[in-house]
Amino acid sequence: xxxxxxxxxxxxxxxxxxxxxxxxxxxxxxxxxxxxxxxxxxxxxxxxxxxxxxxxxxxxxxxxxxxxxxxxxxxxxxxxxxxxxxxxxxxxxxxxxxxxxxxxxxxxxxxxxxxxxxxxxxxxxxxxxxxxxxxxxxxxxxxxxxxxxxxxxxxxxx
Amino acid sequence: xxxxxxxxxxxxxxxxxxxxxxxxxxxxxxxxxxxxxxxxxxxxxxxxxxxxxxxxxxxxxxxxxxxxxxxxxxxxxxxxxxxxxxxxxxxxxxxxxxxxxxxxx
Amino acid sequence: xxxxxxxxxxxxxxxxxxxxxxxxxxxxxxxxxxxxxxxxxxxxxxxxxxxxxxxxxxxxxxxxxxxxxxxxxxxxxxxxxxxxxxxxxxxxxxxxxxxxxxxxxxxxxxxxxxxxxxxxxxxxxxxxxxxxxxxxxxxxxxxxxxxxxxxxxxxxxxxxxxxxxxxxxxxxxxxxxxxxxxxxxxxxxxxxxxxxxxxxxxxxxxxxxxxxxxxxxxxxxxxxxxxxxxxxxxxxxxxxxxxxxxxxxxxxxxxxxxxxxxxxxxxxxxxxxxxxxxxxxxxxxxxxxxxxxxxxxxxxxxxxxxxxxxxxxxxxxxxxxxxxxxxxxxxxxxxxxxxxxxxxxxxxxxxxxxxxxxxxxxxxxxxxxxxxxxxxxxxxxxxxxxxxxxxxxxxxxxxxxxxxxxxxxxxxxxxxxxxxxxxxxxxxxxxxxxxxxxxxxxxxxxxxxxxxxxxxxxxxxxxxxxxxxxxxxxxxxxxxxxxxxxxxxx
Numbered sequence: 051x052x053x054x055x056x057x058x059x060x061x062x063x064x065x066x067x068x069x070x071x072x073x074x075x076x077x078x079x080x081x082x083x084x085x086x087x088x089x090x091x092x093x094x095x096x097x098x099x100x101x102x103x104x105x106x107x108x109x110x111x112x113x114x115x116x117x118x119x120x121x122x123x124x125x126x127x128x129x130x131x132x133x134x135x136x137x138x139x140x141x142x143x144x145x146x147x148x149x150x151x152x153x154x155x156x157x158x159x160x161x162x163x164x165x166x167x168x169x170x171x172x173x174x175x176x177x178x179x180x181x182x183x184x185x186x187x188x189x190x191x192x193x194x195x196x197x198x199x200x201x202x203x204x205x206x207x208x
Numbered sequence: 209x210x211x212x213x214x215x216x217x218x219x220x221x222x223x224x225x226x227x228x229x230x231x232x233x234x235x236x237x238x239x240x241x242x243x244x245x246x247x248x249x250x251x252x253x254x255x256x257x258x259x260x261x262x263x264x265x266x267x268x269x270x271x272x273x274x275x276x277x278x279x280x281x282x283x284x285x286x287x288x289x290x291x292x293x294x295x296x297x298x299x300x301x302x303x304x305x306x307x308x309x310x311x312x313x
Numbered sequence: 314x315x316x317x318x319x320x321x322x323x324x325x326x327x328x329x330x331x332x333x334x335x336x337x338x339x340x341x342x343x344x345x346x347x348x349x350x351x352x353x354x355x356x357x358x359x360x361x362x363x364x365x366x367x368x369x370x371x372x373x374x375x376x377x378x379x380x381x382x383x384x385x386x387x388x389x390x391x392x393x394x395x396x397x398x399x400x401x402x403x404x405x406x407x408x409x410x411x412x413x414x415x416x417x418x419x420x421x422x423x424x425x426x427x428x429x430x431x432x433x434x435x436x437x438x439x440x441x442x443x444x445x446x447x448x449x450x451x452x453x454x455x456x457x458x459x460x461x462x463x464x465x466x467x468x469x470x471x472x473x474x475x476x477x478x479x480x481x482x483x484x485x486x487x488x489x490x491x492x493x494x495x496x497x498x499x500x501x502x503x504x505x506x507x508x509x510x511x512x513x514x515x516x517x518x519x520x521x522x523x524x525x526x527x528x529x530x531x532x533x534x535x536x537x538x539x540x541x542x543x544x545x546x547x548x549x550x551x552x553x554x555x556x557x558x559x560x561x562x563x564x565x566x567x568x569x570x571x572x573x574x575x576x577x578x579x580x581x582x583x584x585x586x587x588x589x590x591x592x593x594x595x596x597x598x599x600x601x602x603x604x605x606x607x608x609x610x611x612x613x614x615x616x617x618x619x620x621x622x623x624x625x626x627x628x629x630x631x632x633x634x635x636x637x638x639x640x641x642x643x644x645x646x647x648x649x650x651x652x653x654x655x656x657x658x659x660x661x662x663x664x665x666x667x668x669x670x671x672x673x674x675x676x677x678x679x680x681x682x683x684x685x686x687x688x689x690x691x692x693x694x695x696x697x698x699x700x701x702x703x704x705x706x707x708x709x710x711x712x713x714x715x716x717x718x719x720x721x722x723x724x725x726x727x728x729x730x731x732x733x734x735x736x737x738x739x740x741x742x743x744x745x746x747x748x749x750x751x752x753x754x755x756x757x758x759x760x761x762x763x764x765x766x767x768x769x770x771x772x773x774x775x776x777x778x779x780x781x782x783x784x785x786x787x788x789x790x791x792x793x794x795x796x797x798x799x800x801x802x803x
Contacts, residue, residue, distance in 0.1 A: 052216065056223045059257075063227060063250050067234040072242060079246060086253055090275075095260050095268055098275040102256070105279050110249065110286050117242065117290045121297050137233065141226075148225050174273045180383045180439055181273070183320065184447030185280050187432055190327060191451050192284030194424045195458030199291040201418055228488075235481065244477050251484045255491050262495030274443060274494070278487065281450045285480060288454055292461060292473045299466040305474075 052092065058085045064141075068134055076114045083107035097170050220261035227254030241293045241303040245286060252282045316372060316385045316438060318356065319395060322349055323431035327424045334420025346423040347406045350430070354399040361392060361779070371440070386440040389783025393634065394437040394554075394562055396780065397641045400765065401553040402430045407758040408649050409546045411751070412656055416462055416544055425462075429455035429550065433558045442490055442571070443500040449486070449526070449559045453479050456551055460543040471542035478525065478535045485522035489515045502571050506794075511573055519567050520581060527560025529585045529619065530592040533612050540608040545652025548604060552611045553645035557637055561618055569788045573795035574625065582623025587714055589616030594721045598728050603651040603661040606732060607644070610687065610725065614640045617718070621702045625792060628708060630785045632701030635777060639694040639769065643686040646762040650680045653751045653759065654736060663732050668741030673750050677737040679759040684733055686766045688726030694770035697777075 062082035069075040083106045090099035168177075175182065227250055234247030256275045263271040297303055326349045333341045371386040387395075406426070413422050432452035436445050457479075461472035492515050494500055497508050525532040540548040568578055593613025600606035618640065621633025653676045655661045658669060670677040682693065689699040699722055706715040750756070769776050 053219065056219055059253075060223060060226045060230070063230050063253070066246055066250070067230055067238070067243070072240075075243075075246065079249065082250075083253070086257065089257070090260055093260055093264060093268075095272050095275075098256070098260055098272040101276050101279050105283060106249070106253070109283060113287060113290055114242070114245075117293060120294055121303065140233070141229065144229050145222075145226070148222060168269060170269050170272055173269045174276070176382055177270075178273055178441075178444075180435075180441065180444045181277050181447060183324075183383065184435070184444055184451060185277060187324060187428060187435070187451040188281050188284050188447065188454065190324065191425070191428045191432070191454040191458070192287055194327070194421060194428060195288050195454055195461075196291050198418070198421045198425065198458050198462055199288070199295055201421070235477070241473060248477070248480050248484070255484065255487050258488070258491045259494060262491070263498065267494075267498050271494070274500075277443075277447060281447065284454055285450070285476070288457055289473070289476055292457070292469055292476065295461070296466070296469045296473065299469060 052089070055085050055089050055092075058082070059089065064137075068137060072118050073115070076111055076118065079114075080107045080111045083111070217261075220257065224254050224258045224261070227251070227257065239304050239306055241296065241305060242290075244305070245289045245293070248289075249282065249286065252278065315356075315360075316370075316387055317383065319353060319434040319438060320431050322352065323427040323434070327427035327431070330420050330424040330427065334418065339414070339419055342420040342423045343410045346427060347403070347410070349427065350399065350403040350406045353430075353434075354396075354403050357392070357396045357399045360387070361396065364389075364392060364783070384440060385438045387438060388787050389785075390562070390565070390634075390787045391437040393638065393780050393784040394558055395434060397638055398430060398433050398437075398554045398558065401550055401641055401645045402426075404645060404649070404758040404762050405546050405550045405553075407754050407761075408549070408652070410754040412546060412652055412755060413544065415656075416464065422459075422462060425455050425458045426546075426550070428452075429459070429555070433554060436558050437562060440503065441501050442493065442505070442567075445563060445566075446483070446486060446490055449563065450483055452555060452559060453483065456547070456555060459547040459551075460539050462547075463543050465542070467538075467542040471538045475535045475539040478532075482522045482525035482532075485518045485525075489518035489522065492518070502566065506571050506791075509573070511575075516568075516572065516575070516578060519564070520578070523560050523564040523567070524585060527556045527564070527615055527619075528612055529615065530589045530612065533589070533593075536612060537605050537608040540648075541602060541604050545604070545648060545655060548608065548611075549645040549648040549652070552608070552648065553641045556611070556615060557618075557641060561615070561622070561637060564619075565622060565788055569791035574792045579623050579625045582619055583714075586616045586618075586620030586623055587717060589613060590620065590721050591616075591717065594724050594728075598724075601662055601664045603654065603663055603732060603736070604648070606728065607647055607651060610729070611640075611644055613721065613725065614644065614687070617699065617702060620714070620718070621698075621705065622788070624705055624709065626705055626709060627785065627789055628701060629705035630788050631777065631781055632698055632705050634781050634784050635701060635773075636695075636698035638776075638780070639686065639698050639766075642762055642765050642769065643683050643695060646679060646683040646759060646766065647687065649755070649759055649762070650676060650683060653755050656755070657748045657751050663735045666736045666742065667739045668737070669748060670737035671741065672748050673737075675750060675756045675760060677733075679763045680733055680737065682763040682766055684726075684729040686770070688729060689722045690726065692770045694766050694773065696770065697773045 059082050062078045065078040066075045066082065069078065084103055087099040087103035090102055231247045231251035231254060234250060235244055238244065256278060259271050259275055293303060326345055330342055330345065333345055371384060373382060373384050413419050429452050432448040432455065435448040439445055457472050457476045460475055461468050490500065492512065493505060493510060497505055497510050499505065528536040590613050593609050593616060597606045597609035597613065600609065618633050618636050621629045621636060651661050654669065657673060658666055686693040686695040689695040703715050703718055706718065
């Protein structure tokens with residue numbers, strides 16, 4: 051079951067790169083996100099799975115689809131005519147190289163960390179509070195930059 | 209980096225590397241601005257899978273906190289990138305990166 | 314609790330900036346932002362007076378008796394970076410009182426600049442690797458926004474190119490952090506150092522990611538395009554402090570305090586440094602546009618800093634850190650100068666300008682101070698840092714590298730003097746007869762930075778003893794710890 055999910059993640063991500071129609075590429079990226087969210091659920095990380103499905107497969111894909119519909123289809127870029135076979139050949143070479151090295155990678159030996167019985171809310175707000183300040187800073191930066199970009203467009207459009 | 213506590217732990221590492229390969233291929237071999245952002249998104253997914261699968265039973269709450277933060281950062285970067293794409297389209301009606309006129313190194 | 318105002322005060326001011334922009338378009342945002350920067354500068358000087366000179370100060374915040382657990386850590390290196398950030402931020406803020414009048418919404422500009430300064434302060438005040446990454450991203454987003462404020466087609470293209478390349482670098486860094494987290498189970502710098510983690514894969518990822526952030530050759534492709542297309546305040550603050558904080562400071566923390574110090578890493582840093590010095594100087598030779606030439610010159614000077622720090626000897630680290638401080642000051646001065654030229658004459662293409670020195674005395678004097686400092690002419694501040702780096706190279710018997718460093722320094726003097734002669738001296742061209750001197754605040758900030766250059770040059774010994782030596786000791790302690798672990802523990 052896990053094999054099917056992981057293979058689905060890889061295959062739909064590859065479709066997102068190879069498909070020519072932009073909308074189909076974004077939808078296949080969305081399906082890949084949903085499958086990755088289910089993988090997170092099975093790894094006992096439900097909150098990461100929820101975030102992956104609702105934010106990545108939801109919010110970011112909606113942003114992409116809004117942009118594509120704003121730009122319209124007359125902005126399709128003529129991609130270089132490299133056939134799909136080149137990608138598949140490169141991917142197979144890459145897979146062979148990785149599989150040869152993958153069993154030589156160091157095995158992870160965990161020292162058991164105490165205090166991991168805390169809930170996710172406490173970890174996020176109490177142990178990593180500086181990260182929350184960081185998230186606030188990132189959101190401020192994003193909001194102000196978007197406002198600046200939008201107002202520049204309005205000023206140049208007049 | 210292979211997780212020894214997961215059954216078939218090496219599959220997760222292979223998936224991570226495959227996502228990274230696909231993402232970097234997308235950035236280096238595609239010309240449309242939106243495809244570059246799709247490539248960045250795929251790379252982020254690979255790294256999130258690495259963080260969660262590598263810390264499977266012990267550190268899973270800290271790993272979830274890290275992944276949640278990474279996803280928030282990705283949203284903001286994508287939003288700014290898409291705003292710039294729309295802006296570039298309004299200026300010159302093309303979203304091809306080879307048309308960037310001042311690529312003089 | 315006093316240290317957290319370096320992060321909290323700019324963020325709170327930024328959130329009030331949009332409301333203030335509704336009441337008054339220019340006066341209130343100017344006043345609030347520059348007041349914030351001035352307070353930060355005073356705070357950093359006050360902390361340096363109370364500083365015992367060594368050791369680390371770490372504090373866990375409390376808010377109304379609940380334990381907030383924000384751990385801010387200050388040591389000598391952080392203190393140097395905070396002082397540099399505050400100084401350059403204040404001069405950029407004062408400069409943009411007049412300069413940004415032509416660029417649209419000033420309150421938005423100040424809001425983005427305040428978020429950038431808050432993120433850079435937070436990068437140096439934290440002891441956790443992942444928190445550092447978040448604030449590097451936040452400062453990066455603010456930088457992309459500042460590039461795109463230029464308003465033209467080139468600004469948007471330059472901002473997008475900068476975004477993609479910088480996001481690739483961030484993904485390398487995040488991949489390295491993920492590898493460290495999976496192997497050791499923690500993201501705090503001290504804990505990772507204590508667990509003795511080392512892996513070549515992480516080293517390559519961190520080197521690649523941080524080199525792209527500080528624009529070392531061969532990862533320098535974003536810098537010239539992003540800097541020419543942006544308003545002139547962006548290169549001043551980005552090349553002045555953001556490149557140092559997100560690139561050099563982070564690299565120093567990771568390679569000196571976190572991972573055990575390795576001879577191969579040191580040699581790679583030295584190679585990257587010397588290649589950047591040579592390539593940056595030669596690429597700057599043929600440029601006519603003022604800002605593009607200064608961008609390539611930045612790449613060359615950052616190469617000096619990495620060369621000094623990467624040597625690993627105490628003298629090399631002191632020289633590298635002193636050059637970090639000096640470069641922030643004189644490069645900000647030169648970029649603000651280029652902005653002043655563009656404000657007064659409408660272009661910064663040196664082939665179209667000439668004879669501006671008659672009507673703009675302050676600007677041309679500041680330019681002379683900046684370029685003599687950049688070229689390493691005594692008694693200005695650039696001379697001492699380059700001298701210390703050359704002596705450090707001679708100490709480890711790298712004679713060829715020392716000769717190259719001196720030669721490129723002379724070359725820097727040559728191309729900077731060439732541009733200065735073309736722009737400021739010579740015959741006044743036809744359309745430029747009635748250029749006037751730039752307004753008061755722009756002059757004030759440029760003259761202020763020039764005075765800092767002269768002061769840091771003339772009284773370099775107190776500067777070194779008070780600011781640079783504690784910072785260098787932090788890095789040297791890191792090397793000593795890793796070497797002693799190697800000898801004892803094996």
